[in-house]
Amino acid sequence: xxxxxxxxQIKEKIGESSAEEVTASYLEVIGKSKINGYVTVSDKALxxxxxxxxxxxxxxxxxxxxxxxxxxxxxxxxxxxxxxILEGYVPPFNAxxxxxxxxAGAVVLGKTNMDEFAMGSxxxxxxxxxxxxxxxxxxxxxxxxxxxxxxxxxxxxxxxLGSDTGGSVRCPAAFCGVVGxxxxxxxxxxxxxxxxxxxLEQVGPLANNVEDIAxxxxxxxxxxxxxxxxxxxxxxxxxxxxxxxKGLKIGIPQEFFGEGIHPDVEKAVWNAIHKYESLxxxxxxxxxxxxxxxxxxxxxxxxxxxxSNLARFDGTRYGFRESGxxxxxxxxxxxxxxxxxxxxxxxxxxxxxxSAGYHDKYYLKALKVxxxxxxxxxxxLSAVDLLMAPTMPNPAFRxxxxxxxxxxxxxxxxxxxxxxxxxxxxxxxxxxxxxGLPIGLQIMGKPFDEPTxxxxxxxxxxxxxxxxxxxxxxx
Amino acid sequence: MAxxxxxxxxxxxxxxxxxxxxxxxxxxxxxxxxxxxxxNTHTCPVCLGLPGALPVLNKKAVEAAIKVGLALEGEIAExxxxxxxxxxxxxxxxxxxxTQYDYPIVGKGKVVIEGEDGEHVxxxxxxxxxxxxxxxxxxxxIEKSKGVLIDYNRSGMPLIETxxxxxxxxxxxxxxxxxxxxxxLEYLDVFDGNLEGAMRVxxxxxxxxxxxxxxxxxxxxxxxxxxxxYEIMRQKNVIRRGGKITQETRHFDEGRGVTISMRTKEExxxxxxxxxxxxxxxRVTGWIPAIKETLPELPDAKRARFIEQYSITDMHAxxxxxxxxxxxxxxxxxxxxxxxxxxATWAADVFLGELNYRDLAISSYDGKTIxxxxxxxxxxxxxxxxxxxxxxxxxxxxxxxxxxxxxEVIRIILDGTxxxxxxQIIEEKGLFKAEDDLVTRAVAETIAENTAAVQDYIGGAEKxxxxxxxxxxxxxxxxADAKTARELIVKELKG
Numbered sequence: 001x002x003x004x005x006x007x008x009q010i011k012e013k014i015g016e017s018s019a020e021e022v023t024a025s026y027l028e029v030i031g032k033s034k035i036n037g038y039v040t041v042s043d044k045a046l047x048x049x050x051x052x053x054x055x056x057x058x059x060x061x062x063x064x065x066x067x068x069x070x071x072x073x074x075x076x077x078x079x080x081x082x083x084x085i086l087e088g089y090v091p092p093f094n095a096x097x098x099x100x101x102x103x104a105g106a107v108v109l110g111k112t113n114m115d116e117f118a119m120g121s122x123x124x125x126x127x128x129x130x131x132x133x134x135x136x137x138x139x140x141x142x143x144x145x146x147x148x149x150x151x152x153x154x155x156x157x158x159x160x161l162g163s164d165t166g167g168s169v170r171c172p173a174a175f176c177g178v179v180g181x182x183x184x185x186x187x188x189x190x191x192x193x194x195x196x197x198x199x200l201e202q203v204g205p206l207a208n209n210v211e212d213i214a215x216x217x218x219x220x221x222x223x224x225x226x227x228x229x230x231x232x233x234x235x236x237x238x239x240x241x242x243x244x245x246k247g248l249k250i251g252i253p254q255e256f257f258g259e260g261i262h263p264d265v266e267k268a269v270w271n272a273i274h275k276y277e278s279l280x281x282x283x284x285x286x287x288x289x290x291x292x293x294x295x296x297x298x299x300x301x302x303x304x305x306x307x308s309n310l311a312r313f314d315g316t317r318y319g320f321r322e323s324g325x326x327x328x329x330x331x332x333x334x335x336x337x338x339x340x341x342x343x344x345x346x347x348x349x350x351x352x353x354x355s356a357g358y359h360d361k362y363y364l365k366a367l368k369v370x371x372x373x374x375x376x377x378x379x380x381l382s383a384v385d386l387l388m389a390p391t392m393p394n395p396a397f398r399x400x401x402x403x404x405x406x407x408x409x410x411x412x413x414x415x416x417x418x419x420x421x422x423x424x425x426x427x428x429x430x431x432x433x434x435x436g437l438p439i440g441l442q443i444m445g446k447p448f449d450e451p452t453x454x455x456x457x458x459x460x461x462x463x464x465x466x467x468x469x470x471x472x473x474x475x
Numbered sequence: 476m477a478x479x480x481x482x483x484x485x486x487x488x489x490x491x492x493x494x495x496x497x498x499x500x501x502x503x504x505x506x507x508x509x510x511x512x513x514x515n516t517h518t519c520p521v522c523l524g525l526p527g528a529l530p531v532l533n534k535k536a537v538e539a540a541i542k543v544g545l546a547l548e549g550e551i552a553e554x555x556x557x558x559x560x561x562x563x564x565x566x567x568x569x570x571x572x573x574t575q576y577d578y579p580i581v582g583k584g585k586v587v588i589e590g591e592d593g594e595h596v597x598x599x600x601x602x603x604x605x606x607x608x609x610x611x612x613x614x615x616x617i618e619k620s621k622g623v624l625i626d627y628n629r630s631g632m633p634l635i636e637t638x639x640x641x642x643x644x645x646x647x648x649x650x651x652x653x654x655x656x657x658x659x660l661e662y663l664d665v666f667d668g669n670l671e672g673a674m675r676v677x678x679x680x681x682x683x684x685x686x687x688x689x690x691x692x693x694x695x696x697x698x699x700x701x702x703x704x705y706e707i708m709r710q711k712n713v714i715r716r717g718g719k720i721t722q723e724t725r726h727f728d729e730g731r732g733v734t735i736s737m738r739t740k741e742e743x744x745x746x747x748x749x750x751x752x753x754x755x756x757x758r759v760t761g762w763i764p765a766i767k768e769t770l771p772e773l774p775d776a777k778r779a780r781f782i783e784q785y786s787i788t789d790m791h792a793x794x795x796x797x798x799x800x801x802x803x804x805x806x807x808x809x810x811x812x813x814x815x816x817x818x819a820t821w822a823a824d825v826f827l828g829e830l831n832y833r834d835l836a837i838s839s840y841d842g843k844t845i846x847x848x849x850x851x852x853x854x855x856x857x858x859x860x861x862x863x864x865x866x867x868x869x870x871x872x873x874x875x876x877x878x879x880x881x882x883e884v885i886r887i888i889l890d891g892t893x894x895x896x897x898x899q900i901i902e903e904k905g906l907f908k909a910e911d912d913l914v915t916r917a918v919a920e921t922i923a924e925n926t927a928a929v930q931d932y933i934g935g936a937e938k939x940x941x942x943x944x945x946x947x948x949x950x951x952x953x954x955a956d957a958k959t960a961r962e963l964i965v966k967e968l969k970g
Contacts, residue, residue: 071525086526093520095527192527227529228754303750309572310563312524316625327565327623354561354747363749421504 003029003155007212010158019063022109023049023057026065030109034474035132035141035307037151041077041110048107058076059105061219066101067157068109069148071118073192074098077108081194082116082126082144085313085338087320095192096218096227097203104219110155112147116340117310118163118196119143121412124403125342127453131209133175134471135437140297142172144287148206149176159207159216165196166298167391167416170241170428174391174440177430177469179457180206180436181213184421185447186231188217189224195309197302198229200420209467210429210458214238217450233448236401241463246280248452250383255291256389256415256442268439270389272460276373276388279463282454284382286416288367288376291418296418297369299410300353302361303428308348308436313338345406346474377422381446386456389415389429391440400470415442429457430466436468478592480644483684484707487600487641488699489677490650490656493607494539494633496665501606501633502530502573506938509628510670514612522631529753532557536633538939539665540580540604541759541766545634546659546773548601549584551763556756557604560746565625566609574605574636581637584661586773588651589793591644598640599650607632610672629672641679643688646703649678653696658774664772668696669838669848672865677705682710690734693727702727706734725877777802785815794823800840801827805843806859813868820870821881826859829885859888867897877956878904904963907954915949918963933968940964 005013014022030041041046045065068074071081075098081088094102104265123124123146124130129374134154135141135358137252141461145162149172152160162169164182172179181204193199205216214237223232252273257266273283285294315321315334322337324330339347352373353362380387393415402409419426425448432443441460445453461467495507538625544551557575584599609630613620638654644651654945655672660666668674681687688710693702710720727735727741750756772780774796779800779812782793788965796802805822809815830837830847835857839846843862849855867884876884883906884897901907921943922929932939940961 071527079526081526089526091520091525091527093525093528103966190527191529194526195753197752224530228531229752303747308559308571308749311561311563312526312568313569313764314563314565316565317568318525328563331563351747356745356747359747359749416966 002154004208005158006209007061007064007158007215009402010463011062014063017197019052019107019273020046021061023065023109026109026157029154030151033154033156034081034137035134035150035156036129037081037112037131037147037154037156038110039080039113039126039128039147042108044076045107045109050109052105053407057105059103059468060215061101062105063107064105064110065107065157067148067160068098069145069162070114071163071194071196072098072161073194074108074111075113075336078192079111080127080431082114082128083343084127084319085320085334087338091192093192094180096189096224098192100220106219111402112145112151114147114161114415115144115168116343117194117306118144118165118168118201119306119342119346120332121370121409122397122399123147123172123402124399125340127340130399132401133328133396134474138398139368139437140175140399142175142392142396144168144172144359145180145206146172149173149178152176152178152206152208153471155470157204159212161216161220162204162206163196163201164204164420165201165419166413169206169410170391170416170426170440170442171176171468173206173428174438174442177397177438177466177471178206179210179213179426179427179429179467180204181217181450182419183217183221183450183452184233184425185420186229186361187233187235187265187425187448187450189227189230190431191220191224191226195305197305198309199305200298200302210264210427210454210461211241211245211439213314213427213457214241215396231448235448235450235452240454241458242455244280245276245459248276248281248386248456250276250281251384251387252378253286253288253291253387253389255288257357258393258414260411261390261393262395262435262443264432265390265393265395265439268434269388269441272431272441273388273462275463276456279459283388284384286380286387290372294373294418295371295414296415296422297380298421299349300366301370301421303346303350303351304363304366305350307354308346310339310343310347316370336447342406344352353405362379371417373421374423375384375417377424377444381424384447385452387442387444389442391415391442395434395439419444423447425453427457429460430469431460431464432466433469438469477643478590482682484644485641485681485687486643486646486649486703487687488639488643488652488655489679489865490637490639491675492637492660492666493670493673494536494635494665495667497533497539497672499533499535501533501536501604502631505631507632511626514624514626514769517628518630522568522572523627529926530573530751532754532757533633536604537580537757537759538762539663539760540602540635542663542770543637543660543769544581544584544602544666544938545582545763545770546663547581547586547637548604549599549602550582551759552578552582553760554578554758555580556758557751557754558748559751560748562744563748564608565623566611566630566839568609568627568630572606572608573607573751573754575603578756581605586652588648588655590648591919592650595642595648596772597642597648598639598686599671600638602637602663604696605634605636607631622927623959628966641681646700648708649703650700653699655774657696658797658799658875662773664771665825667724667834671853678706680706680710681720682707683714684712685710688720688722689724690727691724691737693751694729696728697725698729700715701732702734705732709734729905756884785809785819787816787819791823794827795819798837800837800845801844803840804845804861804864808864810866811861811865813865814872817872818868821849821864822872825882825885829889833889837890855887857965859880863888863897870897870901876901876906877954878954879957905952905954914947914955914960915963918967919946920950921946922964922967929968
């Protein structure tokens with residue numbers, strides 16, 4: 001059976017054969033995987049597919065397999081968040097997005113690898129070891145949703161869910177040459193998604209093409225009464241898939257083309273912009289002066305929220321527990337053993353930033369910067385329809401290359417994290433290669449204007465062929 | 476005369492009250508009715524803090540808080556939000572408590588209490604909503620316990636924390652404040668004070684206008700007076716010996732009635748408050764007019780109305796309105812056409828006195844029957860019917876039973892297990908008031924048989940009159956009206 005099928009092709013295939021056969025073919029590919037993309041492969045996937053064959057299902061994803069990041073709760077499957085501390089924890093409830101997917105008929109193939117608690121840009125901080133980039137097995141797939149992006153790129157799933165706190169969907173999408181969307185904050189329910197930084201993150205889809213992103217969004221997006229920050233924007237995502245950008249005004253923020261950008265990345269992105277121009281769009285440079293403070297603000301806010309979110313992992317109720325002579329030593333030992341270095345670093349930094357005497361200096365200041373960054377986006381997007389920039393300033397780096405140098409690793413989020421501060425939607429689409437490694441174009445829009453973002457991404461895809469290039473090593 | 480406050484005492488209170496009349500918890504749909512349930516049966520991913528679960532604010536809790544705010548004459552915030560208070564404790568499943576910090580729902584307000592020198596105003600600093608943690612159950616005593624069990628049934632219960640200004644000048648005023656506060660909450664129907672753990676109090680207290688000390692863990696509103704009396708004595712003695720009061724937090728040991736130092740200011744915890752990102756800030760100003768409409772008549776207004784409508788004394792009105800259910804019971808009795816003044820005497824003086832004597836707490840009223848539970852053992856229940864009170868007051872007003880016999884009937888009903896009307900009891904026990912001629916005959920006999928006492932009385936020994944009345948009562952087996960007997964003797968001997 002062909003790898004890298006689109007959802008439309010899979011549905012056709014199911015019609016010809018069966019959902020069970022389609023799922024079996026993916027499980028077979030997963031069985032031969034060279035990338036360590038899955039942490040858990042579901043032993044119920046075949047059964048689920050068979051049930052759809054037998055009972056019939058008229059949902060939009062009837063029998064279509066999907067991979068789920070390991071921080072999104074699925075009943076019966078461990079939810080490890082790439083951490084030892086959740087060892088043995090199996091959620092008794094489904095995330096809202098999983099409920100939606102199951103209602104649509106989707107078949108969960110398994111849970112994908114990720115940086116521990118989504119803290120990283122390379123999927124190297126996972127307790128289950130790094131995932132390899134299908135384009136070069138020596139390189140990282142990006143992160144933190146590295147598993148989800150890699151399995152989609154490797155044809156081990158037609159599409160996948162990730163989560164994006166500061167670029168965790170878009171970064172691996174760019175590194176693995178797939179499409180990844182960070183929806184507007186509030187567009188998708190976070191219920192059942194283990195929080196890293198609540199005020200920043202969204203669940204986002206990853207796929208081999210823009211259409212499948214829209215298909216998935218139509219299923220998962222919308223108001224959920226269990227998530228007070230969710231909103232019903234009434235968007236019909238697939239309707240946005242129009243091959244036409246005539247008259248579209250594109251803003252190019254210089255701040256996203258800063259020091260250290262790879263020349264091939266810069267070139268590929270400009271080529272894309274000129275492509276849009278040739279298709280009838282116009283572009284102009286815009287200024288977003290506060291972007292230079294975004295990275296610092298992002299890390300302070302994310303780490304502060306994380307220090308509180310991760311306090312619940314104390315060994316008392318679920319997950320890994322180290323023994324201790326009393327509760328306090330048990331908790332200390334459990335957390336010392338159960339969390340990895342990067343998670344501990346961020347908990348400590350976040351705790352520090354919220355502490356009396358530093359709270360105003362760091363946390364409150366970061367919130368003020370966040371407001372300024374938001375204002376930059378508002379202002380820029382009042383003059384243009386979309387902003388375009390490189391998703392990542394550089395292509396995928398080697399496994400082990402940056403992991404000992406957290407500051408350098410943090411810097412790789414420089415172009416993705418401002419979007420989370422502002423809460424706007426942003427997509428990464430493949431726009432070129434350098435030395436056989438994919439490059440991602442980032443398209444950012446106004447809040448809840450996913451339709452324009454998707455239209456631009458779709459049009460680019462229809463007029464280029466980057467999205468049909470496949471990694472030779474796993475072909 | 477104004478109260479001088481000779482020891483310069485200032486007391487402020489922080490009162491945690493469970494909004495236990497609400498049906499569901501603060502941030503999830505779990506039932507609040509867990510008091511007789513097996514541990515950890517009233518829980519869900521949200522109140523267990525499972526990874527990925529998110530809070531959804533209970534709108535009824537916000538409405539209840541606004542009600543409380545309005546009843547305390549407090550300012551209702553235009554914008555209110557929730558914060559996280561971060562600390563580690565096994566009863567706290569998320570490692571933080573969702574509470575309110577710099578945007579509480581209720582701002583400055585006040586409560587008028589019966590103070591040391593008449594009406595006294597206690598300022599309310601603020602009141603805010605928060606969630607209750609779970610409950611730790613020690614196996615054996617805290618010191619010797621080998622293990623701790625955790626029950627998360629209480630986790631996520633809606634709480635309202637009210638902070639007062641340090642306006643109370645004696646433990647008695649603190650106790651009066653709490654009584655009044657509890658009364659207001661019960662009037663609002665947001666709180667049942669009879670449930671275990673429903674009200675917890677921390678008190679700030681200082682003497683000679685000095686440094687304040689916080690006393691934590693006072694679990695009953697009765698314990699407050701004891702805790703404060705001890706702490707004031709302790710502080711005065713420290714100063715008397717030339718020592719200094721240090722700002723610290725002390726723990727009240729209810730069993731021993733003493734306060735024990737927990738931590739000093741230098742060791743104060745840092746809770747790293749920040750806004751709860753999973754809940755949006757709220758504007759509730761628009762809700763206020765509708766909620767105002769639903770506010771019931773509050774204790775002070777009811778008291779004033781009782782005095783006016785039923786022509787009863789302020790003392791009786793105060794006692795009758797001290798509990799909403801008692802006030803309703805009283806009005807239920809009056810509605811049956813009995814004399815309100817007589818009914819007030821019986822309900823406020825006798826009936827309430829007998830309840831207090833038996834440690835019975837009023838726990839229900841359904842329009843026909845008022846129910847009680849034993850304050851120390853809620854399993855012990857009892858009740859009293861409106862119709863019984865009406866019957867008794869009527870019999871008394873018609874002169875068919877003596878006051879002593881009527882008291883006896885109330886006692887029999889409160890202590891009894893059988894359902895009997897006052898008439899049946901009076902019949903069975905032969906408590907009908909003696910006919911007047913019977914009393915007259917008993918008086919004549921008593922005078923004839925007790926010449927020495929008669930002479931003493933005529934000679935000016937008032938005490939002898941009591942003896943003679945006693946003899947009459949004895950002869951009539953207590954059915955005579957003591958007042959009538961007294962009058963008859965006096966008339967006979969001095970008339």
